[in-house]
Amino acid sequence: MSNDRNRINFFSFLAFLALGTLVARVAYLQLWEGEFYTDYAGKQAKGVMESTRGRGYILDVKGEPLALNKKSASLYVFAGEINDRKGFVLKLKKAGLHLSKDVVTRILKNDSFVWLERNIDIDRAEKIQKQVPNVEYLLEEQRLYPERKLAASVIGFTGVDNKGLGGLEYRYEKILQGHKLRLLSLKDNRGKRIVFEDTRKEKAIDTYLYLTIDKYLQGLTEEILREDTAGFMAKRGIAVAMDAYTGDILFAASSGGFDPNEFGKYSKSEWKNYSAGFLFEPGSIFKPVLFSLLMDKKNLNIREMVNCENGRFSLYGHVIRDVHPYKILTARQVLMKSSNIGTVKLSDKVSKNEFYKFMKDAGFGQKTGVSGLGEEEGILREAKHWSGLSKPSISIGQEVMVTPLQMVRFYSAIANGGRLINPKIVSKVENGGDTYRPKFEAKRIFSENTAKALQSLLRDAVTDGTGVNARSSYVEISGKTGTGQRIDSDTGTYSKSNYVASFAGMFPADNPRIAMVVLYSSPKKSIYGGSTAAYTFSKLAEQVSMHLGIKRSYVYESLPAS
Missing domain, CATH: 3.40.710.10 (DD-peptidase/beta-lactamase superfamily)
Structure with a gap:
């Protein structure tokens, strides 16, 4: 009986000692070595891109949406984990991806994170992921312009990283930009890669840019200008109207135009x-x-x-x-x-x-x-x-x-x-x-x-x-x-x-x-x-x-x- 009690006391002592050692170790790592391990994790995640979420909406004077967000997928790969890189590139091309020379070079010569294609349909991303091993995708947000050409030269457009490149999207980038989320990449003790999103800063959309433009009048004016420009055999028609007492622009239209959802397909002269x-x-x-x-x-x-x-x-x-x-x-x-x-x-x-x-x-x-x-x-x-x-x-x-x-x-x-x-x-x-x-x-x-x-x-x-x-x-x-x-x-x-x-x-x-x-x-x-x-x-x-x-x-x- 006495021996049993001594044995229990001995193992209890060992347990408390182990617990105390663990607490001391955690405290040490947190207080004295925390910066080191943060840097280490950051180095492991080096080359991993940021994703932007919750970009502010652009609305017309009545609150009708002119620029929104939609879910999309962006394909990526960690090039260092591919054994046959040339074969990997061929598989991507067979799967229908249009790879730029820069992307191909990064796949062949770098070991880090590489974006393959940004902002594609989620269904398509899932299909490619099944066809080509090592391909992963991240859910992102892509700008959506529901009215297409309407007021496009006023609203502007964003690039693949969802940053404003023209019009009000560019002018109000700091206000509209939303919040950035990091895609982190770490390896466990077996060398297996773990990829996860840092969603700590994610929040609901709370930014709205209201225009003085009236969607109905803008669209109507653009259509009338296109008809009359053709009728008068003119190069371009332009019309702008303003409330004389408030300065509000009701419409600022021309007979040309472009679809900001596919702005790259149009001449830069149409962006103006x-x-x-x-x-x-x-x-x-x-x-x-x-x-x-x-x-x-x-x-x-x-x-x-x-x-x-x-x-x-x-x-x-x-x-x-x-x-x-x-x-x-x-x-x-x-x-x-x-x-x-x-x-x-x-x-x-x-x-x-x-x-x-x-x-x-x-x-x-x-x-x-x-x-x-x-x-x-x-x-x-x-x-x-x-x-x-x-x-x-x-x-x-x-x-x-x-x-x-x-x-x-x-x-x-x-x-x-x-x-x-x-x-x-x-x-x-x-x-x-x-x-x-x-x-x-x-x-x-x-x-x-x-x-x-x-x-x-x-x-x-x-x-x-x-x-x-x-x-x-x-x-x-x-x-x-x-x-x-x-x-x-x-x-x-x-x-x-x-x-x-x-x-x-x-x-x-x-x-x-x-x-x-x-x-x-x-x-x-x-x-x-x-x-x-x-x-x-x-x-x-x-x-x-x-x-x-x-x-x-x-x-x-x-x-x-x-």
Whole structure:
């Protein structure tokens, strides 16, 4: 009995000693050697890639999804564990994988982790895994653009690693990026590889980027532009609309486009957002810029008589022509009928420095600050670099380069009473329970009285001037036609066959809310904005008015014949 008790005590002592030794060892490893083993594990996992999960969603103004995530599979292999590497490559190719030269080189010459193909269907990944030994796959997230081409140049796209490469995806990468998860690779004491995901940081999606874009209007505009671009035999059609009081961009569309789900299949020129990145000489849609300065600072009398020289006027050895010859017009008629000669003569009332400063204040020659659209700043040379012909040329929209977005912002100022408002395409960002909204920025560039007078002049331009083809039975439209020449890249001079036809305006005319610009690059059916862009403007204005519930009225019993 005594011997049994001694034996029990002895083994209890050994057990406590072993336990104490184990605890001491764990404490030692944790406190003094922890960093070493962390580094060791990290070295074993060297070359293993990271996976991104939970990228934020992009939604339209009503919360309709434009960019989401879907589950996908990415195939990988640990090249050092393959015995016959060349045979392995052949098996992969027979299984239908398209391996780049870089991937093949890494399989043949490296011993580390190698991605074989990213973001493929899970069913396909499982099939390949069964066909080719040593192939493994990781479940990842791939960006999904459910509306395909719709607003693609606004939204942008992500690459195989789910990082933004264009548009708002790139601009808001830090906000949208989600969280990174590591794929860890370790070996047990028998040398068998254990692969697992570090999911400690995984969390639900809590980031939402809301746009000002209306999905319905964006899609409708893109479709109308494609139809009319073909009808006018133009190279490209572009349209952008803006709420004149908030700066919200309702749509920023062009007739081209690409599918961001397969962006690599398209030319890079299609990735561009043309509303913010297309540079052109505006022609006559720029004439209201001079008129706003004259009416605001020089008390222009719109009844003043101007000799328009019967359609031909020589200035500094250059001949200025009107499409239709006029003799005497009032200043009001000069804008209504878009007389180049009359506008040039009226430009004598301001100095070149006054004109330059006003255009600069009106936002030309500089970016509007809109996010993520690859914006161009345009070209507005300083007055000290002007020739004698520059001021009259700029007054009729030559020697200056603008974007459609800059023009729609200026027409918004006419519509809202004289305030230049910075356009925005992001309405709010919800991130982790917090909501952020872009700062509203506006500055006055001319008086409310000037704005009202310009609205009236531009209304006349549609009812009785060059813009009659923009008339609508549903909504009253104010606006201006334009025809600008393109520069011939071979000769460096104005092309005789390449033009930009445009119409810029606002609606409803009696209380403007929406400003819009429509233009066609290199139309063949007609080079004039009044014969092309004006028609499209009218169609879009009707659709926007109906969709937004803007008051409509039956303005005319009949429309002018086309």
